[in-house]
Amino acid sequence: MKILVIGGAGYIGSHVCREFLDQGHQVTVLDNLSSGLEENLFPEETFIKGDIMDAPALERVMAQGFDALIHLAAFKAAGESMLKPEKYSVNNISGTINILNGACAAGIKYVVFSSSAATYGEPKYLPIDENHPTEPENYYGFTKLEIERFLKWYDKLKGIKFAALRYFNAAGYDVKGRITGLERNPANLLPVVMEAAAGMRSEVQVFGNDYDTIDGTGVRDYIHVNDLAVGHVAAMDYLVKHNQSLTVNLGSESGLSVLQIIDAARKITGRPIPAKIVGRRPGDPAKLTASAQLAKELLGWTARYSDVDTLVRTSWEVYRKKAGL
Ligand code: WQD
Numbered sequence: 001m002k003i004l005v006i007g008g009a010g011y012i013g014s015h016v017c018r019e020f021l022d023q024g025h026q027v028t029v030l031d032n033l034s035s036g037l038e039e040n041l042f043p044e045e046t047f048i049k050g051d052i053m054d055a056p057a058l059e060r061v062m063a064q065g066f067d068a069l070i071h072l073a074a075f076k077a078a079g080e081s082m083l084k085p086e087k088y089s090v091n092n093i094s095g096t097i098n099i100l101n102g103a104c105a106a107g108i109k110y111v112v113f114s115s116s117a118a119t120y121g122e123p124k125y126l127p128i129d130e131n132h133p134t135e136p137e138n139y140y141g142f143t144k145l146e147i148e149r150f151l152k153w154y155d156k157l158k159g160i161k162f163a164a165l166r167y168f169n170a171a172g173y174d175v176k177g178r179i180t181g182l183e184r185n186p187a188n189l190l191p192v193v194m195e196a197a198a199g200m201r202s203e204v205q206v207f208g209n210d211y212d213t214i215d216g217t218g219v220r221d222y223i224h225v226n227d228l229a230v231g232h233v234a235a236m237d238y239l240v241k242h243n244q245s246l247t248v249n250l251g252s253e254s255g256l257s258v259l260q261i262i263d264a265a266r267k268i269t270g271r272p273i274p275a276k277i278v279g280r281r282p283g284d285p286a287k288l289t290a291s292a293q294l295a296k297e298l299l300g301w302t303a304r305y306s307d308v309d310t311l312v313r314t315s316w317e318v319y320r321k322k323a324g325l
Contacts, residue, residue: 001236002026004066004108006052006099007073008045009036012114012170012225014179016070017045019229020236030061031073037181052095055102062106068236071099072114074143077187078283081140092143100150104158110239111151112232115164117221117249119145122285127221129291130166130247137283148247155245163235167228168221168251168290172311173318175226180318190222193262194315197271198323204273206258208280211287217258219287221251224305224314234299246298251290252306264308269316 003020007013008029013036017027027045032052041047050057052073062069074092075081081088096113103111118141119134136142151162171190173179183191195201209216231250238246259275266273295301305314 001067001240002028002065003236004028004030004062004069006030006069006071007036007114008070009033009038009040009047010072011181011183012167012228013072014040014181015174015225015229016072016232017042018174018178019226019233021045023233028064028066030058035184040179040181052098053090055098058098059102059105062102062108066106066108068110068112068239069099069103069108070112070232071096074114076116076140078118078138078140079187079281081138081143082283085139088139088143093146096147096150100154100160103160104154109159109161110236111160111162112235112239113147113151113162113164115148115166115247116141116144117166117168117251117288117290119148119166123288126287127253127289127291128249130249130294151245161239161243162245163239164247165231165235166247166249168223168249168288170225170228171222171315172224172226172305173314175305175310175314177317180321182318182322189220189258189261190311190315193265193273194319196273197265197269197316198319198325200323202274204262204275205278206262206275207278207284209259209277210280213257213286215257215259218284219255219257219289221254221289222256222306222308222311223250223252223303224311226305227252227303231295231299231301234301238299248295248298249290249292250295250301251292252303253290253292254306255287255289256308260308261312264312265316268309268312269320
């Protein structure tokens with residue numbers, strides 16, 4: 001298939017593109033490089049520098065003719081979204097409306113959308129399945145949930161079939177070492193720990209150790225980006241085969257605490273990784289773990305690379321080399 005990957009130069013987007021290329025698809029990447037990196041692009045793919053806020057340009061690109069598109073272009077910092085909601089409204093929501101309207105004009109039938117566990121908000125029960133209430137605690141999660149609502153209407157009124165993939169905590173790097181771009185100014189735990197291991201930052205601040213969890217620190221469901229990428233291919237195959245939209249979690253179904261991640265990183269990197277316990281980060285739930293039973297049932301998908309050693313080892317391979325260690 002001819003696939004347009006919007007945000008395909010990003011951390012997750014580049015892993016998704018690699019998997020579609022490996023499966024024999026033709027990939028075109030549209031990215032404004034605001035956080036994506038040219039070093040994440042592959043020679044086999046076509047790259048178009050562009051912004052989802054430029055609706056006419058977006059329509060011209062889509063008119064080139066694509067069988068499907070994958071939308072991973074969004075701002076994703078939950079904390080920032082509470083300080084600058086207008087930025088998230090414009091880019092995440094208006095930008096997606098431009099994409100959907102462009103897809104209608106170009107006759108693109110299938111859309112795979114990068115959604116988020118942030119749509120659920122504070123867990124009412126664990127593991128979280130797709131029937132869990134969706135009451136986002138931050139504006140970032142709200143934008144993702146709103147986009148899912150738009151997708152349902154575009155399915156009903158325009159026949160666009162979508163797969164909304166609710167990622168839990170994406171982490172790790174390509175197990176074959178083909179992707180090496182470092183996120184700029186990361187806020188997520190694993191890149192922060194890697195930066196501390198590589199001496200790119202002085203310490204890891206642990207946001208609270210008084211939660212009701214195994215060691216008092218936050219527990220999350222970390223999903224390896226290769227697993228996420230495989231999930232995108234499986235979702236696209238499902239859309240084409242069944243012509244039916246779906247919304248599924250992509251998670252490992254296992255939880256790891258902040259201190260467990262740091263301990264594993266110290267063992268694997270052999271680096272001290274200084275850590276300091278500080279106050280809780282507002283909006284952080286104690287524990288978030290996914291049920292991925294629906295993805296297993298509908299897509300035949302389960303996580304294969306999301307064990308803590310693979311998550312940390314594949315990340316360290318990239319950070320170690322960048323730091324010349
Ligand atoms: C994980 C755990 C923190 C950093 C993210 C983002 C967003 C969204 C969902 C996709 C928590 C702790 C973190 C640090 C820490 N992604 N932590 N020190 O908050 O679960 O959500 O994933 O949709 O990317 O909202 O991820 O990596 O920020 O935090 O102690 O310097 O690590 O408190 O327990 P989070 P995270």
